[in-house]
Amino acid sequence: MGIFTSDSDRITRNYFDSLLIETRYIDSAVPDSSLELFGETFRTPIMTAALSHLDGTAPNGMCTYAKGAEIAGALHWVGMGSPAELERIIDTGAKTVKIVKPMEDEDAIFMELEHAEKAGCFAVGMDIDHAFSSDGKHDNVMGIPMKPVTADALKKYIASVKLPFIIKGVTSPIDAIKAKSVGAAGLVVSHHHGMVGYSVPPLMVLPEIVKATGGSIPIFADCGFESGMDIYKALALGAKAVSVGRFLMPFLHEGPDAVATQIQKMDAELRGVMARTGVKDLSSFDPSVIHHTNF
Numbered sequence: 001m002g003i004f005t006s007d008s009d010r011i012t013r014n015y016f017d018s019l020l021i022e023t024r025y026i027d028s029a030v031p032d033s034s035l036e037l038f039g040e041t042f043r044t045p046i047m048t049a050a051l052s053h054l055d056g057t058a059p060n061g062m063c064t065y066a067k068g069a070e071i072a073g074a075l076h077w078v079g080m081g082s083p084a085e086l087e088r089i090i091d092t093g094a095k096t097v098k099i100v101k102p103m104e105d106e107d108a109i110f111m112e113l114e115h116a117e118k119a120g121c122f123a124v125g126m127d128i129d130h131a132f133s134s135d136g137k138h139d140n141v142m143g144i145p146m147k148p149v150t151a152d153a154l155k156k157y158i159a160s161v162k163l164p165f166i167i168k169g170v171t172s173p174i175d176a177i178k179a180k181s182v183g184a185a186g187l188v189v190s191h192h193h194g195m196v197g198y199s200v201p202p203l204m205v206l207p208e209i210v211k212a213t214g215g216s217i218p219i220f221a222d223c224g225f226e227s228g229m230d231i232y233k234a235l236a237l238g239a240k241a242v243s244v245g246r247f248l249m250p251f252l253h254e255g256p257d258a259v260a261t262q263i264q265k266m267d268a269e270l271r272g273v274m275a276r277t278g279v280k281d282l283s284s285f286d287p288s289v290i291h292h293t294n295f
């Protein structure tokens with residue numbers, strides 16, 4: 001089990017493993033896994049997840065993580081952290097998505113969004129699932145009070161920046177439709193490593209969310225990804241790209257090259273499966289390649 005410890009992690013892993021893949025060799029070709037997103041090209045659809053507070057995991061962990069993404073040509077995501085830390089992350093050269101917390105203090109939200117834009121972030125967003133603590137009260141994250149977001153509040157946050165705004169922490173078509181209607185540029189299907197117990201696995205709800213949003217905005221996924229095979233399954237089921245967080249953390253103390261190597265290994269495995277299933281690029285995935293089992 002190791003780094004994946006919640007009941008939602010276990011259920012998510014079981015769901016990944018219940019999805020089987022058929023091969024399609026005839027007319028297949030060497031695939032291209034480069035990602036086009038919001039006008040930029042990345043070498044891989046494998047992104048880092050919006051982590052935070054990694055300096056206890058490895059010295060300068062947040063910048064090591066970012067530099068690893070940059071070396072791999074991957075889009076980097078970052079969560080909670082100071083403006084100065086965000087600037088150091090951007091200085092690594094990593095194209096970065098800043099995820100802001102649903103803080104009670106709305107001025108602080110607007111300030112963080114404005115700073116992210118000025119600092120040169122690629123996109124911004126919010127992890128809407130960090131509003132409540134497990135006893136149903138408003139959460140408090142490291143001394144900072146949170147509060148649930150309303151559709152009207154999201155509209156204001158989205159209107160306050162020119163950057164694409166991504167809503168993270170969606171596991172229902174209902175939230176997905178609301179997020180799209182307030183102007184989200186994308187969604188992350190995520191249970192935030194088990195924020196709620198017995199969460200639906202992201203890949204189980206992903207096709208419904210893709211359908212509910214009509215393919216009009218990119219849908220990303222995270223939670224429990226640890227191989228190119230896992231990533232293949234998400235892309236086949238409609239994800240535009242996928243984030244990997246905890247799986248990369250043990251490599252942080254070895255430096256950015258080790259982080260990049262893990263992303264590259266997963267990308268190579270992804271391309272291997274794409275080749276053997278007749279998928280020539282990221283726009284050519286076919287969900288019918290996936291077989292759902294319950295054995």
Ligand SMILES: Cc1cc2nc3c(=O)[nH]c(=O)nc-3n(C[C@H](O)[C@H](O)[C@H](O)COP(=O)(O)O)c2cc1C
Pocket residue numbers: 049050051052053078079080099126127168190191192193222223224225243244245246247
């Ligand atoms: C140490 C750590 C810090 C995190 N900090 C944040 C954060 O600040 N903002 C956020 O949106 N998600 C945060 N997350 C959640 C991740 O972005 C991600 O949703 C979750 O870890 C599931 O992906 P994984 O299984 O690949 O780790 C954090 C996760 C970890 C492990």
